[in-house]
Amino acid sequence: QQELRTQALGRQLFLFEELPSTNDRIKDMARQGGEHGTVVIAKRQTIGHGRMQRVWESPDGGLWLSLLLKPRLSLGDAAKLTLSAGVALAQTLQDLYRLEVRIKWPNDIVIQGRKIAGILGEVAGEWNTVQTLILGIGVNANFSGQTLSPKIPAITLQDILGHEVNLNHLTAELLFNLEKEVQSLEQGDVQGLIQRWTSFAVGINRPVRIEKAGISYGGIFKGIRENGELVLDQEGQEITFSSGEVSLRAE
Ligand code: BT5
Structure with a gap:
């Protein structure tokens, strides 16, 4: 102390x-x-x-x-x-x-x-x-x-x-x-x-895979939103993930 x-x-x-x-x-x-x-x-x-x-x-x-x-x-x-x-x-x-x-x-x-x-x-x-x-x-x-x-x-x-x-x-x-x-x-x-x-951050602006409920999403890890959600760019489409039962892997 x-x-x-x-x-x-x-x-x-x-x-x-x-x-x-x-x-x-x-x-x-x-x-x-x-x-x-x-x-x-x-x-x-x-x-x-x-x-x-x-x-x-x-x-x-x-x-x-x-x-x-x-x-x-x-x-x-x-x-x-x-x-x-x-x-x-x-x-x-x-x-x-x-x-x-x-x-x-x-x-x-x-x-x-x-x-x-x-x-x-x-x-x-x-x-x-x-x-x-x-x-x-x-x-x-x-x-x-x-x-x-x-x-x-x-x-x-x-x-x-x-x-x-x-x-x-x-x-x-x-x-x-x-x-x-x-x-x-x-x-x-x-x-x-x-x-x-x-x-x-691991994998920022790079291809990553997100596993969620047994489904795998590939895309570019664009960053996080103010609420902490992850933003993935899938060929121009942005999808977001909240933490929870989700895992990220850098490609
Ligand atoms: C965490 O959970 O990473 C949060 C850990 C917080 C621990 C602190 S210690 C002080 C305070 N008192 C508590 O009771 N907890 C907090 P999560 O992301 O769910 O990761 C858990 C997973 O990490 C487990 O399922 C294991 O695979 C792995 N793991 C378990 N013990 C580990 C260790 N000592 N080092 C690295 N990985 C570990």
């Missing part, structure tokens, strides 16, 4: 040896009126969540963090905070470790084509009353990717760098960059966010 350079994010920080899921714990805190910027970190999670009931494997050595945000944003804009988290995380990994980081739509953080981190945005409570957003961020840091299930195409910072990283420092920089992104969105700079996101 001494390393923090933020105003709000991480000023309330709770560290646990083990939790089922940091997202679940911070949702409880949200219900009990937790403050904007509260952070929960666990050294390991026993049932880490991915999107759509998927499992996020969370052994010792990773950064498993959840954040409670009460941003001054409309519901629609608040949903963009998962994009902000992707940008902040990609920028942090690039700056700290000089790595070439990419974001694979909708929100996988990949290095050398393999997933190094994931983001899970959730809404806590009623949007109409208190707008509370939960951001869960998982970074494969100080463990070997071989500890994960063999079928998962993952990579870790330790695999790439050959040594462990300082998790406190990583956390402080991530929260600093994320706070900047939250503030820029609060100031209405959606275009800036889209631009930064696009600069990290």
Whole structure:
């Protein structure tokens, strides 16, 4: 906490040896009126969540963090905070470790084509009353990717760098960059966010394939709309996809 350079994010920080899921714990805190910027970190999670009931494997050595945000944003804009988290995380990994980081739509953080981190945005409570957003961020840091299930195409910072990283420092920089992104969105700079996101995107302006419900769509990945939808150009026809049960593959 001494390393923090933020105003709000991480000023309330709770560290646990083990939790089922940091997202679940911070949702409880949200219900009990937790403050904007509260952070929960666990050294390991026993049932880490991915999107759509998927499992996020969370052994010792990773950064498993959840954040409670009460941003001054409309519901629609608040949903963009998962994009902000992707940008902040990609920028942090690039700056700290000089790595070439990419974001694979909708929100996988990949290095050398393999997933190094994931983001899970959730809404806590009623949007109409208190707008509370939960951001869960998982970074494969100080463990070997071989500890994960063999079928998962993952990579870790330790695999790439050959040594462990300082998790406190990583956390402080991530929260600093994320706070900047939250503030820029609060100031209405959606275009800036889209631009930064696009600069990290896998397959932008290139042929990609989108798999959705067993159907494959080929086309040029033109970018994302303000609402985060992906725009595919199929021979002059634009089609859009929302995240969900959709996956993207660069050709
Ligand atoms: C995500 O889901 O990528 C969101 C992951 C969010 C994890 C954080 S950790 C702190 C907080 N607390 C939680 O409980 N969750 C958040 P999704 O896009 O659905 O990706 C899930 C898929 O990634 C799984 O189905 C696996 O194939 C793969 N996977 C699981 N564990 C992984 C890991 N450690 N590294 C890379 N890939 C993994």
